[in-house]
Amino acid sequence: MKAFEFVAARDSQHAVALLAQYAPSVRVVAGGTDLLADLKFSSHVPKVVVDISRADDLRTIAVTEEGLSIGTLVTHTEIMRSPVIREMFPALVDAAHTIGAVQTRNLGTLGGNLVTAVPSMDSGPTLVALDARVTIDGSGGRRQIPLTEFFVGPRKTALKPDELLIEILIPKASLSKPTQFLKFGLRKGQALALVNVAAGFWPDWTKNVFTAPRIALGAVAPTVIRAPQAEAFLEGRAMTPEAMAEAGQIAVGEVKPISDFRASAGYRRDLVAVLTKRALEGAYALAQSRKKQ
Amino acid sequence: MDSKTTVAEKTAATGLLDAEDLMRAPALAPLIPYPVEALVPDVDKQTPAVGQRATRPDARLHGLGQTKYIDDFYLPGMLYAKIKRAGVASARIISIDTSEAERMPGVMAVITGKDVPVNSFGPSLKDQPVLADTRVFHAGDGVAAVAALTEQMAADAIEKIKVEYEEFTPVLDPLESLKLETPGVHAPSSNIYGHKVIKKGDVEKGFAESDHIFEGSFRTQMVEHVPLEPHATVATWDANGRLTIYSTLGRITLGRADVARTLGVPMSRIRIVATIVGGNFGGKNEITTEPVMALLAKKTGRPVKCTFTRPEEFTSSTTRHPLIMDYKTGVTKDGRILARKIRLVLDGGAYCSWSETTLGKACILSAGPYVIDNLYAEAFVVYTNKTMTGAMRGFGAPQVCFAYESHMDDMAKALGIDPLQMRLINALKEGSLSPTGQTLHSVAVRESLLQAAQRFGWNEKTTGATA
Amino acid sequence: MVKVTVTVNGESRTASVPPETTLLKLLRESFNLTGAKLGCDVGDCGACTVIVDGKIVNSCLMLAGQADGRDVLTIEGLATMERLHPIQKAFEDKGSLQCGFCGPGVIMAAKALLDENPNPTVQEIRDGLAGNLCRCTGYTKMIEAVQVIARGTASGQVTAKSA
DSSP states (O other), X not given: OOOOEEEEOSSHHHHHHHHHHHTTSEEEESSOTTHHHHHHTOSOOOSEEEEOTTOGGGOOEEEOSSEEEEETTOBHHHHHHOHHHHHHOHHHHHHHHXXXXXXXXHHXXXXXXXXXXXXXXXXXXXXXXXXXXXXXXXXXXXXXXXXXHHEEETTEESOOTTOXXXXXXXEGGGTTOOEEEEEEESSSXXXXXXXXXXXXXXXXXXXXXXXXXXXXXXSSSSSOEEOHXXXXXXXXXXXXXXXXXXXXXHHHTTOOOOOOSSOOHHHHHHHHHHXXXXXXXXXXXXXXXXXXX | OOXXXXXXXXXXXXTSSOHHHHHTSOXXXXXXXXSSOOOOOOTTSXXXXXXXXXXXXXXXXXXXXXXXXXXXXXXXXXXXXXXXXXXXXXXXXXXXXXXXXXXXXXXXXXXXXXGOSSOOBOSSSOOBXXXXXXXXXXXXXXXXXEEESSHHHHHHHHHTOEEEEEEOOOOOOHHHHHSTTSOOTTTTSOSEEEEEEEEESOHHHXXXXXXXXXXXXXXXXXXXXXXXXXOEEEEEXXXXXXXXXXXXXXXXXXXXXXXXXXXXXXXXXEEEEOOOOSOOTTTTSSOSSHHHHHHHHHHHTSOEEEEOOHHHHHHHSOEEOXXXXXXXXXXXXXXXXXXXXXXXXXXOOSSOTTHHHHHHHHHHHTTOSBOOXXXXXXXXXXXXXXXXXXXXXXXXXXXXXXXXXXXXXXXXXXXXXXXXXXXXXHBOOTTOBOTTSOBOOSOOHHHHHHHHHHHHTGGGSXXXXXX | OEEEEEEETTEEEEEEEOTTOBHHHIIIIISOOOOSOOSSSSSSSOTTEEEETTEEEEGGGSBHHHHTTOEEEOGGGTSOSSOOOHHHXXXXXXXXXXXXXXXXXXXXXXXXXXXXXXXXXXXXXXXXXXXXXXXXXXXXXXXXXHHHHHHHHHTTOOOTTTO
């Protein structure tokens, strides 16, 4: 790797100050699972790398009046083990489990996964389906934006060079919303998603209809996207397998997958239809099992 | 278990090593090389070997993490080398300017193809350069090498080497390369650098007598061995002008011959030390950077090490030949093969490497383990501007196996015959003749098929309509 | 340069290295612990796996500065002067390694798995070792070796003293 300076931040405040000091030729390292791989084969490295892995105030998982707050440094392993996440959002646990392998999950952070912003990222779809928001801190102060606005393009986010992703917030209205995440890769481990999808909704048991349905898809567009037409189709409709299958078909029309050496665009479209349907079925099964409790 | 629980407490809880034992763990591991003695095979005892349970002698050191691979060697004063890769598939080198690289801090030597006394080698055809001098034949060709104090300094230096290319349109499709009008990759030599024909009986007569004739075309892809251990070399000269090379190379005598040839040094002055290799699979069967490291070591007066990056394993080390295999088979209506005609085109990459061996094996084995009295198998290997294709586990056998077995299944399906039955009908037997006329003995094709079928529960599956 | 102090295999070690040095390079070149290997340098192959603060990580993806003050266990820290670690013994008996290059990484991953889950199912073993690639063996005998230890621990037979 080419040479750079290394500075360790004590906490999030210190990290923000360091970013302001060293911007624009500065990058943040947390778990390093994306950044280091990137820097090793890069012709340009930043002048300074700020290590935030010691900022323990960015490592908390807590339910607040706003919803569920997940600190940017929470690792994928920690997500898999968090009792509150396991209870409320099995889909987040599933998504974390599909990332890399144990070694990369022990290092890789939720914030890092979002900031790297590859279209096939595994942590994105579930959070988008849950209407997550992100808190950003920088020399210009704090701001909070919807996760969908955070993703700007492949490997591009709304972060300015001196800004740090602090927190991921799942709003109160989405707490324990039945959601399922599915990923299709060429292997069961250490695989990039050909397509991934998260689908969730609140079941109205009296009318037996979908309410507030959300379908989020990855690896089929420059960023993680929602499928608004499929969602509109489901809203207020009877919760039947036929409706779920139909939603999957509608979602196919809302994606723009590419053909690459892993899969053709046509194959990815087929996957979108099937995985969307299955994710909706999974969310329904989860909702049913909770109803029984 | 939170991170505050000590390692000792954790292992005590799981019963693997108790706390007291852990406290006696080696304190200064590097100073005490082998805490537990190595396994040594008992060579004095004559024991019946077949059927015995044996422990690998290297198992002890492997488990301890004490096996030393080439990259684990550090010699005093050792420098690190990097090779500049062409990055263009087909080109003429107009000029190479190493002046800026030579001036960079920590750079101790820079060499190019001009510094190599005899700039060609190869297991059969000597068509591969040590460092590309006038022509580049694939994007992974090395065009220059730098030895520096650290690996990063060497990597930074090769970026500053300026190479001017006159680029040509690369030949990438072996079928294109096969056509005579395509300009030779290694012009004036033909693109077809190997050709083999096996003729047995009379195929046209066999086809004429067949009830059905089936044709099938099959392709396999280029495969890289991906040994966990990348290629590595350390070269050092002693005070008497003798060269020692530590290398991951598998064929060290061949390596000595190639190094002797390219450096113009007698073989008696060249020692190659190969240790436990971290995976070869055929990919470490010929030299890569050994002569370059030797020249850098000579120029600097210091030992020089080079390890391939993982991307270099793909671009600049040998791969498995992709094959295009066309089969035409004439059969009776009950599935007996009367005649077979085969054309194989091997994608022979930028250099010959082990293509002659691969060509031979692929051609001889292309008929499959079946009795075929009328056979015509013709195989070509052609140059393309891609990574050189060489030895890999099977040397052409796996590719043709895919073809003739898939072809067999296709024919069985079309004829409505159980695929197993079709193979049993045609399988080689004791005393059968091979495609090249050899009388075969100890032939176990039928027995193997039947045993496998029994183990797989073949007869419980539906037959005839299987894909 | 950054000054890094790490507790490696129970011993405090210090080195002054360029900031871009990875933990892997620190272990191999500054501390002479060449058990952890460089297979890909991007965290795909797992040959660099070591245990940091009780968790397995790809040491090629950690900067040396990030390891400062932390507790690192490498393959060299498993055996004692007297005997092998049970995992090393099981791998030896089962013939789980061929070229051996992936071995240190796999053994560390197996150790972390068994420390956490002393009786893993086959699927859990596969999941626990998924970050370690092997080109020689096909993984079967590694899984069997881990099962031997799991069975032994469950029945109370395999302990450090009997290994």
